Amino acid sequence: MTSLLTVKSLCVGFPGKRGVLPAVEDLDFHIAPGETLAIVGESGSGKSTAALSIPGLLSRSSRPVVSGSVRFEGQEMLNMPDRKLARMRGPDVGMIFQDPSTSLNPVFTIGRQICEPLRTHMGLDARAAEARAIELLELVKVSAPEQRLAQYPHNLSGGMRQRVMIAIALACSPRLLIADEPTTALDVTVQAQVLRLISGLQKSLGMAVLLITHDLGVVWETADRVIVMYAGRKVEEGPVRRILSQPSHPYTEGLLRAARKEGRDGFLTEIPGVVPPPHQRPPGCAFEPRCARAIAACRAAVPAIRSTGPGQVAACIRAEEGQPA
Amino acid sequence: MTLLKVHKLVRHFPVSRGFGSSAIVRAVDGVDLEIAPGETLAIVGESGCGKSSLARCVAGLDTATSGKVEVEGTDSADMLTADPMRFRRSIQMVFQDPYSSVNPRRRIGEIIGDGLRLHKLVPRAQRAERVRELLEQVGLAADYADRYPHELSGGQRQRVSIARALAVNPRLIVCDEPVSALDVSVQAQVMNLLVRLQRDHGVAYLFISHDLALVRHIAHKVAVMYLGQVVESGDAAIFDQGFLHPYAQSLFDAAPRIGRPEGEEVELLEGDVPSPISPPSGCRFHTRCPQTIDRCKVEAPDLRPVAGRDVRCHRAEEMLARMMPPQAEAAFGTG
Numbered sequence: 001m002t003s004l005l006t007v008k009s010l011c012v013g014f015p016g017k018r019g020v021l022p023a024v025e026d027l028d029f030h031i032a033p034g035e036t037l038a039i040v041g042e043s044g045s046g047k048s049t050a051a052l053s054i055p056g057l058l059s060r061s062s063r064p065v066v067s068g069s070v071r072f073e074g075q076e077m078l079n080m081p082d083r084k085l086a087r088m089r090g091p092d093v094g095m096i097f098q099d100p101s102t103s104l105n106p107v108f109t110i111g112r113q114i115c116e117p118l119r120t121h122m123g124l125d126a127r128a129a130e131a132r133a134i135e136l137l138e139l140v141k142v143s144a145p146e147q148r149l150a151q152y153p154h155n156l157s158g159g160m161r162q163r164v165m166i167a168i169a170l171a172c173s174p175r176l177l178i179a180d181e182p183t184t185a186l187d188v189t190v191q192a193q194v195l196r197l198i199s200g201l202q203k204s205l206g207m208a209v210l211l212i213t214h215d216l217g218v219v220w221e222t223a224d225r226v227i228v229m230y231a232g233r234k235v236e237e238g239p240v241r242r243i244l245s246q247p248s249h250p251y252t253e254g255l256l257r258a259a260r261k262e263g264r265d266g267f268l269t270e271i272p273g274v275v276p277p278p279h280q281r282p283p284g285c286a287f288e289p290r291c292a293r294a295i296a297a298c299r300a301a302v303p304a305i306r307s308t309g310p311g312q313v314a315a316c317i318r319a320e321e322g323q324p325a
Numbered sequence: 326m327t328l329l330k331v332h333k334l335v336r337h338f339p340v341s342r343g344f345g346s347s348a349i350v351r352a353v354d355g356v357d358l359e360i361a362p363g364e365t366l367a368i369v370g371e372s373g374c375g376k377s378s379l380a381r382c383v384a385g386l387d388t389a390t391s392g393k394v395e396v397e398g399t400d401s402a403d404m405l406t407a408d409p410m411r412f413r414r415s416i417q418m419v420f421q422d423p424y425s426s427v428n429p430r431r432r433i434g435e436i437i438g439d440g441l442r443l444h445k446l447v448p449r450a451q452r453a454e455r456v457r458e459l460l461e462q463v464g465l466a467a468d469y470a471d472r473y474p475h476e477l478s479g480g481q482r483q484r485v486s487i488a489r490a491l492a493v494n495p496r497l498i499v500c501d502e503p504v505s506a507l508d509v510s511v512q513a514q515v516m517n518l519l520v521r522l523q524r525d526h527g528v529a530y531l532f533i534s535h536d537l538a539l540v541r542h543i544a545h546k547v548a549v550m551y552l553g554q555v556v557e558s559g560d561a562a563i564f565d566q567g568f569l570h571p572y573a574q575s576l577f578d579a580a581p582r583i584g585r586p587e588g589e590e591v592e593l594l595e596g597d598v599p600s601p602i603s604p605p606s607g608c609r610f611h612t613r614c615p616q617t618i619d620r621c622k623v624e625a626p627d628l629r630p631v632a633g634r635d636v637r638c639h640r641a642e643e644m645l646a647r648m649m650p651p652q653a654e655a656a657f658g659t660g
Contacts, residue, residue: 157597159597188580189593192580192593192594220584221581255510258510263542267520268512
């Protein structure tokens with residue numbers, strides 16, 4: 001299978017008082033055309049940083065140090081000149097962010113914001129762009145699309161704004177959609193609508209989706225493959241159904257139990273401790289201080305990624321020990 | 326003996342709509358609740374359902390437009406005027422955002438010790454000792470007393486908020502989404518802390534949440550709210566039996582669930598929650614309800630007892646008949 005996006009040894013760090021703080025370390029993955037890959041992790045896992053570095057959207061002022069390789073259809077995107085990169089955002093890579101109330105511009109109408117990419121990237125004239133904008137709003141199931149064009153973001157509810165964001169991201173029919181926590185700010189009944197909308201559009205448009213989320217339930221219901229990240233590194237990767245039924249990394253297991261709200265006698269299963277901050281990561285496996293299966297060897301070196309099942313890889317030297325009872 | 330009794334509580338907010346016209350947001354519109362000592366009542370609903378406004382009225386941070394809140398048989402409005410300190414010792418609150426609910430300029434020890442100082446609960450010489458005890462109870466090391474909030478993670482700050490609430494030995498803690506700003510692995514730690522404290526100290530919780538799965542393990546009673554009203558309430562057994570109100574059902578089904586079989590079609594609600602400024606006529610849920618009949622559009626249903634719980638739906642009996650045991654099991658089994 002040819003891959004649409006190939007990421008190799010991606011490292012992203014941010015300079016701080018104590019030197020460069022590593023946010024993402026040595027990340028490899030690929031996405032095939034039409035596939036949904038989810039990256040799941042808690043805050044500080046590096047999942048959003050990794051996603052933002054693909055279309056070159058990391059904030060300049062934080063002076064990110066990026067190395068490795070990000071190839072979109074064979075074309076290297078890291079260190080690509082800005083003008084060239086800008087031409088790719090839209091037709092090649094579309095993006096949806098978490099917070100629909102801050103990612104739309106409050107002083108421009110919905111119509112103007114949807115038409116902008118249509119006019120700059122697709123070369124449509126004003127009238128054609130407006131017609132296409134109405135089509136797009138219909139596609140994302142916004143009611144009364146003609147009237148919405150003249151409205152401002154504050155006139156819309158959170159769910160409607162996120163639909164508008166999706167319409168903008170889809171305006172140039174991107175081959176890859178990067179969705180960074182697209183439903184986290186929404187209520188559950190609206191979240192379900194938006195997720196169903198994204199997967200429906202993906203199937204009909206044949207687009208690949210890179211979904212960033214902290215919610216394993218969302219992963220189960222939308223993704224084909226999943227990457228679990230912890231403290232800046234990939235700890236497990238594989239087909240969703242496999243990973244969420246037979247995880248081999250103890251962190252994935254803990255996350256899974258927490259997400260299922262599994263409990264006994266009124267208490268929920270918890271992972272003890274906290275995610276170590278970037279400047280205090282232990283030398284070996286970053287999960288070792290919180291891990292019930294940890295042994296001395298876990299502290300010696302960062303465990304290598306290796307195969308643990310069909311299509312499944314994990315970074316744990318004790319993956320075969322199985323799930324503790 | 327009831328600890329907290331909320332009777333026909335109403336909270337309306339007047340809002341200006343510009344050019345001199347005004348409107349009323351019906352945030353809470355006639356809610357009745359009861360909590361016994363040592364019990365957890367979970368209020369669940371989406372944004373705009375009035376759950377936080379209700380919480381603030383109960384905690385005495387806001388005044389109800391009408392209706393009554395009684396704490397151990399005394400009207401809370403009277404108590405707040407006559408003896409506000411006694412009221413604050415009875416009811417404490419833990420807020421959603423652990424970043425904005427503690428003062429960044431004060432040390433953790435001062436934040437927790439304030440209640441002890443203001444309520445003159447322990448002599449000054451013993452205050453530091455009591456703060457250490459409280460820190461230990463919430464799972465923080467004693468040396469955290471000298472730190473500032475910015476040195477703590479979100480989960481740790483939420484523990485500080487809990488210790489601060491606990492300092493005055495309250496009978497009831499109002500928890501407004503206490504874990505929704507935290508990562509899943511930390512959520513379980515904080516939830517377990519709340520359960521442990523309840524078992525040790527007999528404190529009752531009014532637990533506000535948007536997540537039915539989360540409250541399932543800790544709630545003794547649950548009430549689901551929609552547009553300012555309770556639509557279904559009962560004891561925790563309804564989690565196993567299944568909800569009868571179509572909104573409560575949708576809220577439960579819409580949450581993404583690991584292990585849901587592929588192709589299992591979930592009926593999704595259409596549209597968003599209507600504005601609480603002009604709630605729909607008749608049943609407030611009829612605009613989104615998959616079960617709407619003509620009667621729902623004109624006649625507002627009352628909250629009435631059906632099958633051991635209270636439901637605000639004209640068609641509750643039909644829903645009950647439709648809910649066959651195996652279906653209920655499939656819909657509510659975990660994972």
